[in-house]
Amino acid sequence: MHAIQYVLVTFAFFAALGVFIRFRKGGMRLFHLGMWWMLWAGVVVVALLPDTTSLVARWLGVTRGADTALYFAMVLAFYLLFRTFGKIEDLDRQLTRVVRANALEKLENQLEAEKKVPPA
């Protein structure tokens, strides 16, 4: 095995682990965990069996194999993009929960006050 294969497999392993931790904390559903794991399993397959890319390349009509640097950069960029997107979504949901809780608490107080005041 080459160094790049170790790097990619390790990277995919930790990325899959990160997704699993998020799932365990309730931040994600089983279906979505499965989708992310399929994605990282694909990275492992490509890392361990690089010929699969040649097969795809031939099927697509591309004659040259994947350039290592470009390949690595794309995987990293893809990972960072989705990680950032996921984090923003999480923060967005948390902010909504806070804003909603605040709004509903005020409503509850308002309804309590309405009950105390007898109708005119």
Place this chain on the structure above:
Amino acid sequence: MGKRIIVIPAYNEERTIAEVVRDAREVATRVIVVDDGSRDRTSALAKEAGALVVRHAVNRGVGAALGTGIKAAVMMDADVVVTMDADAQHRAVDAGKVFDRVEKGDVELVIGSRLKKGDEDGNMPPHRILFNTIGNLLTYFLFGIWVTDSQSGLRGLSRTAASSIELRTNGMESLSEFIKEIKDKHWRYDEVPIKAIYTDYSMSKGQNFFVGVKVAIKLIFRRFFG
């Protein structure tokens, strides 16, 4: 007839909110306006017109406002909750039809459809019909449920549906999330034909092509990657 509550999400709607609330009160026991962080007089005008106002401290989007409004309605023991747009495109008579349909008790969700054929002719502009059809196809592809108006803001929920609905998205994509709930929670549903009122104002407030693309991307991400 049980307790009917109308929920109206509103963001900077001072031009239309008072009229919408007054109309809504004709068919509902109570009207809740969720002011989604407006910077104009939406809250004050809604209150003056007789609505109960729930206010978001900052703007969170129509989906978040709907979620808050539905929770507020459940807190107030609603038997049926109907959601309505704040831009005066929905008629109170149609909200009444949606209430009536939910109150029959054999469905959990009712969609007021602008494209389902009824007694009145549809009046949706052609480009809106196109966007809506794309929205319906995407909703069907993602959630496997076919409806004729996946983007309608006029909807009715039974008490069971209102108590259990989970809207995770904050924006327009929440409209398709209602359809996802039909599938996830095995709700029975129906569509009733409604007639929307299109004005320059309501057209300027609705979805455009770019909002549509953003909604589509978010829905696809939400479906496949959580």
